Amino acid sequence: xxxxxxxxxxxxxxxxxxxxxxxxxxxxxxxxxxxxxxxxxxxxxxxxxxxxxxxxxxxxxxxxxxxxxxxxxxxxxxxxxxxxxxxxxxxxxxxxxxxxxxxxxxxxxxxxxxxxxxxxxxxxxxxxxxxxxxxxxxxxxxxxxxxxxxxxxxxxxxxxxxxxxxxxxxxxxxxxxxxxxxxxxxxxxxxxxxxxxxxxxxxxxxxxxxxxxxxxxxxxxxxxxxxxxxxxxxxxxxxxxxxxxxxxxxxxxxxxxxxxxxxxxxxxxxxxxxxxxxxxxxxxxxxxxxxxxxxxxxxxxxxxxxxxxxxxxxxxxxxxxxxxxxxxxxxxxxxxxxxxxxxxxxxxxxxxxxxxxxxxxxxxxxxxxxxxxxxxxxxxxxxxxxxxxxxxxxxxxxxxxxxxxxxxxxxxxxxxxxxxxxxxxxxxxxxxxxxxxx
Ligand code: SAH
Ligand code: SF4
Ligand code: F3S
Numbered sequence: 001x002x003x004x005x006x007x008x009x010x011x012x013x014x015x016x017x018x019x020x021x022x023x024x025x026x027x028x029x030x031x032x033x034x035x036x037x038x039x040x041x042x043x044x045x046x047x048x049x050x051x052x053x054x055x056x057x058x059x060x061x062x063x064x065x066x067x068x069x070x071x072x073x074x075x076x077x078x079x080x081x082x083x084x085x086x087x088x089x090x091x092x093x094x095x096x097x098x099x100x101x102x103x104x105x106x107x108x109x110x111x112x113x114x115x116x117x118x119x120x121x122x123x124x125x126x127x128x129x130x131x132x133x134x135x136x137x138x139x140x141x142x143x144x145x146x147x148x149x150x151x152x153x154x155x156x157x158x159x160x161x162x163x164x165x166x167x168x169x170x171x172x173x174x175x176x177x178x179x180x181x182x183x184x185x186x187x188x189x190x191x192x193x194x195x196x197x198x199x200x201x202x203x204x205x206x207x208x209x210x211x212x213x214x215x216x217x218x219x220x221x222x223x224x225x226x227x228x229x230x231x232x233x234x235x236x237x238x239x240x241x242x243x244x245x246x247x248x249x250x251x252x253x254x255x256x257x258x259x260x261x262x263x264x265x266x267x268x269x270x271x272x273x274x275x276x277x278x279x280x281x282x283x284x285x286x287x288x289x290x291x292x293x294x295x296x297x298x299x300x301x302x303x304x305x306x307x308x309x310x311x312x313x314x315x316x317x318x319x320x321x322x323x324x325x326x327x328x329x330x331x332x333x334x335x336x337x338x339x340x341x342x343x344x345x346x347x348x349x350x351x352x353x354x355x356x357x358x359x360x361x362x363x364x365x366x367x368x369x370x371x372x373x374x375x376x377x378x379x380x381x382x383x384x385x386x387x388x389x390x391x392x393x394x395x396x397x398x399x400x401x402x403x404x405x406x407x408x409x410x411x412x413x414x415x416x417x418x419x420x421x422x423x424x425x426x427x428x429x430x431x432x433x434x435x436x437x438x
Contacts, residue, residue: 008034009043013060014051016235017202018084020153021107022049024140025083028113031141041071045079045117050086052168054337061086065098072100079103079120083110085172089341091129104129107158107173111136131174137183148194150387150416151399156184156211156219157203162238164265165276165344166305166336169204176204178211181219188223197416198231198257198385198399199223206234207241217245224255230418231385231401235261239277239284242291251294258295259329259403262288263303267322268315271308276343281322288326299329299373299402304362307336307355309347316358323365329373329402331366335359374426377404381436384421386414397430405430 008029012022025047026036037043048064051057061082072078081103082094088106095104102120105113106129116126137155159174160167188199201219203209212218220232232255239262249256262284266272269280291298304319323331335355338348377400386398390407396414397407400421407430408414408421420436 005035006033006044007037007042008045008047009037009040010047010049011040011064012049013057014049014053014084016153016200017155017158017204018049018051020155020202021084021110022047023153024143025049025110025113027144028110028140029117030144032114032117043078045081046071047081047083050082050084052085052089052172052339054334055339056337058086058090061094062098065100069100079117081105081120083107085168088129088172089168091127095125095127102126106130108132108136111139135177135179137179143187143190145190145194148191148196150196150385151198151200152191152196153200153202154184154187154191155179155202156216156234157206157209160204161208162205162278163276163343165274166308166339166342168339168342171341173204176208178203178209181212181222184211184219185222185226188229189226192226192228195416197229197418198233199229201232201234203234204236205238205241207237207243207246214245215243217243217249220246220249220253220256224253229255231255231257233257233259233403237262239264239279239287242287247287247290247294250291250298257401257403258298259301259401260291260298261301261303262291264322265303265305266308266311266315267319268311269318271311271315274310274344275305275308281318285322285325297402300326301328301330301332302326304331304333305336306333306358306362307348307350309336309344309349311336311350311358320362320365323362323369327373328366328369330370333359333362333366371426371428373402374404374431377402377423377431378426379423381420381422382406382433383418384408384433385418386416388415400431406433407431408433408435410435 010022012018050061079102083105087104091104104127108131109128119126157178159176160170161176163170207216209216264284267281338345382400384398384400384406386396390397395407396410400406421433423431423433425432
């Protein structure tokens with residue numbers, strides 16, 4: 001007789017890399033007899049995979065831990081683990097302040113979860129926030145062959161050497177490390193065999209990838225040869241790492257999707273310099289020009305920070321002008337949050353109400369651009385990779401090559417199919433269309 005499987009509940013905060021890490025941690029613990037559950041109350045282990053990027057993100061951990069106290073009181077055998085970037089940054093403090101936490105594992109150590117899990121089962125708490133020499137991807141077991149949905153993330157590069165003045169990532173994820181190209185190709189092959197048709201390559205600075213002699217463009221050139229892999233995306237890129245080969249690939253490689261997230265943060269050269277971004281607004285605009293020359297229909301998105309220390313009204317207006325000049329398909333914007341340990345940390349000096357006002361204006365402008373981009377799709381034919389049934393019965397939903405959510409009326413299941421769709425109307429956050437061939 002085999003034991004009943006133990007149940008694992010994972011909550012993921014933060015970026016796509018955390019989503020990927022959560023999957024890998026679930027697989028690793030799967031080999032230890034855990035199966036995932038969506039219901040926290042039936043869990044034998046709760047794992048919180050955390051984000052440290054802004055203060056609000058980090059605070060969520062402590063409020064979630066507070067909410068877990070009654071569950072732990074009810075179920076003393078429940079194990080509680082903290083993973084991800086808060087674990088890395090504040091691991092020892094978490095262990096000290098939070099007696100309900102059994103296990104703390106940093107992003108570079110989760111291949112050690114099996115030993116750590118065994119340790120907590122003996123009643124001894126476990127903390128591992130090293131940056132170990134061994135490569136976690138090599139130590140972990142091969143990924144299970146179970147059937148998967150049509151899209152997947154694949155981490156190709158981790159860490160960051162850029163040290164933007166506001167950012168914790170170089171401290172929580174460590175130095176830039178690229179996985180060898182052949183390992184990535186093998187993992188991609190496995191994903192495709194399991195049903196995946198679109199892969200998003202992940203890295204904190206994905207286009208600084210150097211696990212292939214030809215960089216990220218070289219890796220993409222290898223991946224496009226995989227039969228059945230139809231679409232490749234990558235995120236997040238740094239403007240300074242958009243090399244000629246990668247820009248050219250956007251023109252030459254049909255499997256590389258025409259959507260690019262290229263964060264600029266600010267349109268003011270003074271602020272860019274203070275942020276240590278190492279490029280000017282003009283440099284960024286020239287890069288965009290070259291990308292658009294290679295692939296005129298590409299949709300662009302960016303991240304922006306408002307209220308960085310020293311940002312004047314004039315600096316902010318320059319950011320608005322840059323947004324005007326580029327015309328984004330989407331953008332993510334944040335109020336500056338001073339983070340412990342970063343060079344800018346001590347300086348939060350733009351008043352909250354000023355930040356609020358700037359954020360609102362910036363978001364209004366971006367929303368206008370986003371809607372214009374969506375409206376411009378009406379009447380056009382796009383290709384959609386269908387992922388799941390839509391909200392209404394008889395609907396199917398997926399993403400266009402431009403990453404727009406699209407839904408159609410369709411009889412029968414479309415999951416995993418890539419179909420031509422004519423866009424008929426644009427709503428706030430999605431497009432409606434009809435299959436060109438039924
Ligand atoms: N590697 C990516 C971004 C990682 S963090 C890049 O280089 O662009 C994602 C976004 O969070 C950043 O682009 C930035 O806009 C925002 N961010 C990072 N640190 C922040 C901070 N201290 N306060 C506010 N926003 C921040
Ligand atoms: Fe952070 Fe800058 Fe590195 Fe992006 S490039 S992860 S913003 S330090
Ligand atoms: Fe957050 Fe860490 Fe990602 S700080 S954004 S989870 S790299």
